Amino acid sequence: MTGEKDTIVHIDNVTKRFGNVVAVDQLDMKIMAGEFVTFLGPSGCGKSTTLRMLGGFENPSEGRIVLDGVDVTSQPPNRRDVNMVFQDYALFPHMTVGQNVSFGLELKGKSRPEIERRMAELLDFLQLSGFRDRTPDQLSGGQRQRVALARALAPDPKLLLLDEPLGALDAKLRGQVQIELKDIQKRTGKTFFFVTHDQEEALTMSDRIVVMNAGRVEQSGTPEDLYFRPESRFVAEFIGETNLINGTVRGVEENAVVLDWNGLSVRGSGHGHRPAAGDNVTASLRLENVTCHNKKPANQNAVEGKVISKLFKGSRTSLDIRVGEREDSIIRAIWTLAMLPKLPMISSGLAGSRNV
Amino acid sequence: MTRNTRILMSVIYWAFIVYLFVPLALMVTMGFKDSKFIGFPIRSWTLDWYAAVIQDTQVLSVFGYSMTIAIATTILSLIIGTWVAVFLGPNQFRGKAIIFALACLPAVIPGIISAIALRIFARLIDIEPGMFAIILGHTVHNVPFVALVVMARLSTQPKSHIEAARDLGADSIVAFFRVTLPYLKPALIGAGIFCMLLSFDDFVRAFFLGGYQPTLPVLIFAKLRSGMSPEINAISTIVLIMTAILGLWAERSMRRLNKGS
Amino acid sequence: MTFWGALLQNGAYQAVANTLFKSQRRQFWILASLPLFWIFFANLGPIVEMFWIGFLDSYPPKVGHEPQFTLANWAAFFQDRVFIIPFFRTLAFSFIFTAITLLITYPVAYFLAKHVSRKNQLLFLLLLLIPFWVGEIVRTYAIMILLGNNGAVNLALKSLGLIDRPIPFMYTGFSLGVGIIYLTALYMLLPLYSALEKLPDNYLEAAADLGAGAWTRFRRITLPLSKEGIASGCTLVFLISTGYYATPVLLGGPRSTVFAETIAGFFHVAGD
């Protein structure tokens, strides 16, 4: 068996072209055994294509795919120890749940009793025992999703691929299945390669998120990394809601970068970046990091502002606040009970910043 | 649409239905007439003609002969037609449109031309007129129908079904037999029954490709040329009933195509 | 082990499969083999052979005589009245029958597609389909009974007092037409129905809204949008109706000999 930190998959400088379209552009990354990796990115950025190359459904135009030390680049899907949960589940409509789950075991040449045992075990594990003799059209969406998962887990693959498997579920069920899925991954210790364009889903489940844009990796890291320390404007905007502040560097202190933003002075963490004075940079200021006070506190980052609009969004309310003199100096903040809605208001915050 | 045109159209529809059914109804009726003479008026009824048909060994052997041809044709047409569909459906290649058109050709060639061309061709490749030649002729005619029905069904199968099978360890042959073929089942039943009907009812190909042994339609034709008789009505009625049963069965299985995934 | 598992794990099978699936290209040609063979051999072969024979000076081949290439057969065909008259008569008949079929079936298809509720459409369509499952000969015979001197039509006309002596319908162009249309109407009906069924109701409603009368709506919207159905229906009916042999023999008369009968006659003598 491979250890906890062994590389299970190496995507070695892979490029995929469809005619003139470059779907995946020189992708190079490693996936560790037991990891829950999520590919996140906007529609058409090449997530599915990467996944399908891992599964063997597309051949890379350039580069290699190494699975557990073996180059499988030109192997067809049936020769790879990789299984997939399809977006539409692709359950065989003419087979029962039990037959669907046994399918992969059967083709591996397992004996009848062994197939039976493993199938029963999986159905039990995924709470599907009662549905064994039903056909897929007699199941609910969530149940079908679990059958697809059981079927893909049955042959004991080295890597499990999941292409937006929750896309067909309604919002409420999706939240519940997200937790279940993460739990199953933990308990089986399997390596999950998950694709989604829903950033919340990615943040909830993943050990590591890979943000893709136009065939390339923008940033790869833990959910916290990506949320609090985005390395590019794209990542900052794609994950969560944020205020982007375009300013000029006034000076660099020990743990902070001081920006000049439309005449206001803003201090923020540089996260290792030490831009030179006079550089134009963009800083990201998360909504929840903006706090509002009635009186201007004795804080270096405090600025005065005026609420110009209020947006009610159910669990929270966001405020658009104009700070300073200029029309376009607007900051969005989350309304909390601690804040008072009186005018004028003062906002303060801590910004993460990065060169642009 | 105004009320009047609507009424007019429904009248035309029902008149058309009458046009379709009355001749067949008359034919059935005449089979029970107690007289050798076909036509009105009918004075008394009998089942004698049916009794005669059932005891007529020639009719029975011809019936068996036609049935054999129909079954053989159906099996061959299903295999070749499905293969053509699986080849032409998902694959993209240059000249596909031409190949597709050629594949459908026999369905639109006038029957007599196709029958004579096949007769000449059978001579060229040394096939004696007879059962085998008829089966070949019928299969040529039926393959396009099977291919079209199967292609239509195939186009509704999600690509992911085959990918899932491949993912779980099937090569393309096993994936076809385990996943695609079961998915095609209703289409194959429908197309198969349709082939049986086409083959069993066909006259012109059987007439030109057959040897001394006639098929059922050829026998009816021969009997008709020597005059109408209620015995022909009885035979025709039996054929009619069988056809209708087979047809309704085909219809039902094709209907199921629209339902279920 | 199950059958498919055993097959996939079987060494001999694996060896065969490995050679078969070696490359995408090879897989493609293996899949293409039977269809291409069938299409070129069985579909195209007979037609090509027939045309080829049309250029030979003798057929079937005689002993001691190499067939020579010639255009004489085609010249003879276009000069000999025995060929050319039935040939053009067939075309004319088929043309007329096709037109009549279109006129009769269009309202039927329209009624079915637009005035019958979704739920009943299949039933009404089935009603139309049933007679078409019955073979050529049986249906031709049914028409013979219908139109005979003692047939139902003559009987009805007589009992209504419209005629004294039966009208000789049989063995004329009329009886042939009734028969051919009876055989081919479905091939017109189905394309028309599927074209009309796809036509959204709201087009007509929109047109009516704009003040178009029934006739204008039909001419400007329904007709152009069902053009494809009309075209394919007419092509099918035309082609198929030229190909009947038994029906003209049984229903047609001496003055309505069609091409099929002529070539069949010649075929039995020589085989050209």
Ligand SMILES: Nc1ncnc2c1ncn2[C@@H]1O[C@H](COP(=O)(O)OP(=O)(O)OP(=O)(O)O)[C@@H](O)[C@H]1O
């Ligand atoms: N079979 C194909 N032929 C041609 N182009 C393709 C094919 N598959 C994908 N592409 C193109 O490759 C690019 C990446 O597609 P891909 O399916 O990987 O996107 P994605 O990130 O999964 O998007 P989504 O979130 O919408 O699923 C797109 O521009 C797409 O149009």
Ligand SMILES: [Mg+2]
């Ligand atoms: Mg995708």
